[in-house]
Amino acid sequence: MALRHAVLAALLDGEMSGYQLAKTFDVAVSNYWHALPQQLYGELTKLEREGLITGREVIQQGRPNKRVFTLSEAGRGKLAEFISAGSKPSFIRDDLLVKVRAAEAGPMIDLVEQLEDRAEQARGKIALFEKLLRQLRGDLDEQTYLEQSPRVGPYLTGLRGRAFEEDTLRWCSHAAEVLRARHASEGARPES
Incomplete structure (x- = not known):
């Protein structure tokens, strides 16, 4: 599994900014995948470039504008491929x-x-x-x-x-x- 799969899976819940994605990872994803916010932002950039997610800018009053991301059809397809592939046993590194x-x-x-x-x-x-x-x-x-x-x-x-x-x-x-x-x-x- 790569970080990209965890990000794509998180975006199944709907449109998110990088900040919202980082919060989702902190609470709901951290038990099976750890990523620093800068890793998430880098992955969002790659996924958008590859067409697996789409991004749009949201204009905000009194705050900096933000970019929000949505899973694309190609991203859903990539998730379906990932789900169909075999899984490796998990391990503890502590x-x-x-x-x-x-x-x-x-x-x-x-x-x-x-x-x-x-x-x-x-x-x-x-x-x-x-x-x-x-x-x-x-x-x-x-x-x-x-x-x-x-x-x-x-x-x-x-x-x-x-x-x-x-x-x-x-x-x-x-x-x-x-x-x-x-x-x-x-x-x-x-x-x-």
Whole structure:
């Protein structure tokens, strides 16, 4: 998968400016694709040049004009090709996991603090996903929304993002508890 596919998929929700796209990535897309705003703006330029999206300038009063982008038919076709192609298994690339693997080589209490920080970040992301899911389904319960909504993709990816963060929270809390206990027991041992 390339950034272009994530941008094209986000534009299925309708016309967006680069700023709106960056906000969408921060909340709804960040659980499966990370991109900096400057990367998004660069990708929008490329996609427009290739005819996969169309852009237009919006004149604003009291603010700078903005450019908004819409998915083109060629962009929809590119998304259809992407969907039809096989997917590779996902993998985790996380420096905190490397640190925990090497826990015995350094101060465990530092890892406990980092794990607690990551757990707190996960709590915040869970709250964001809950808010996003509530906004998407409106007054409908989840089952009704999933059965009747004309577009369920963003909801399903939101569910995955929430589940990922819930799992992260559980793992970080457990790992911090284990390392805290080991650190305490090592401090209680008499020196040889």
